[in-house]
Amino acid sequence: MNCNEALVLISAAVDGELSITEEQHFLQHLSKCGECYSEFEEAQKTKMIIREIIVRFNAPQTLINSVMQLTSLSQKETS
Amino acid sequence: MDNPDPAHQRKYLQTHESLSPAEHQKQIEFQNEAVVHLNALYNYALHITMNPDDAADLVQETYLKAYRFFNSFERGTNCKAWLFKILKNNYINLFRKNSKEPGKVDYDLIKDFYHSIKDTRSDTTETDSDYFHSMLHEEVYQALLSLPEEFREVIQLCDIEGFTYEEIANMVDSPIGTVRSRLFRGRKILRAQLEGYARTYGFTTDTDQ
Structure with missing residues (x-):
């Protein structure tokens, strides 16, 4: 595997979505190529930055209530 | 507070009693x-x-x-x-x-959205809000929001929600290979932008120094 082939796989490698064969060849290349190895580390960091940066909200109480009610209401409708 | 309305209670009980x-x-x-x-x-x-x-x-x-x-x-x-x-x-x-047409990015909408969520978050702890109010957060978050929808969507489903490629493929009605290449391309765009901000704000993701 050369650098170009390895670079294409980095994104899927970060997600643990390489096939077994791909992973073998990919890891083999990383063990020999420092540049691709640091690219891989960068990609992992980017994934972490995205995870941290997205703001998580709590659903508003009114929505929670209506979803809870929904299940029993639609029950009445269908019965 | 008030006593529960007996009629309402009866109705509630009836609804539940009637369930098989x-x-x-x-x-x-x-x-x-x-x-x-x-x-x-x-x-x-x-x-x-x-x-x-x-x-x-x-x-x-x-x-x-x-x-x-x-x-x-x-x-x-x-x-x-x-x-x-x-x-x-x-x-x-x-x-x-x-x-709006798919794939079209509405930058005004993104800016408004960012500022409205920023306001609702102003009650968070100090460290959180310091970070949240920093320019870096704003620009990185907006960079993510500004990605064309087909890229942002898969990044969100993968990185934030932790779905597998197979699950995402099913959600967006595309082959796994398409999901894989959208993630690859979307991240490439995003990283180029992150690097731009990193340079502007003197923030670097490099470890080897």
Whole structure:
């Protein structure tokens, strides 16, 4: 595997979505190529930055209530 | 506060008494399997509609449908993925049909959305809000929001919600290979932008120095 082939796989490698064969060849290349190895580390960091940066909200109480009610209401409708 | 309205109580009891054991079982199962994902669904809806009211409508509609078709949910598979798929379809039916063209980015909407969520978050702890109010956060977050929808969507589903490629492929009605290449391309665009900001603000992700 050369650098170009390895670079294409980095994104899927970060997600643990390489096939077994791909992973073998990919890891083999990383063990020999420092540049691709640091690219891989960068990609992992980017994934972490995205995870941290997205703001998580709590659903508003009114929505929670209506979803809870929904299940029993639609029950009445269908019965 | 007030005494509970007896008529209301009676009605409530009647509704519940009239449930067959099977229906009651379905309700409990639905609470445990589906309703637990309400927050995740709401956050996803918020990020695709960029409007809290639309997001709430979308989630409510999703649960209504999910409950109606809960029998067709394949037990033992990922219920969260099943709900996201329903939400996605609802979104296309309710909002996308007659509004903006797919893939088109509305920068004003993104700016408004960012500032409205920033305001609602002003009650967080100091460290949090310091970070949140920093320029870096604003620009990186906006960079993510500004990605063309087909890229942002898969990044969100993968990085934030932790779905597998197979689950995402099913949600966006595309082959796994397409999901894989969208993630690859989307991240490439995003990283180029992150590097731009890193340079501007003297923030670097390099470790080897």
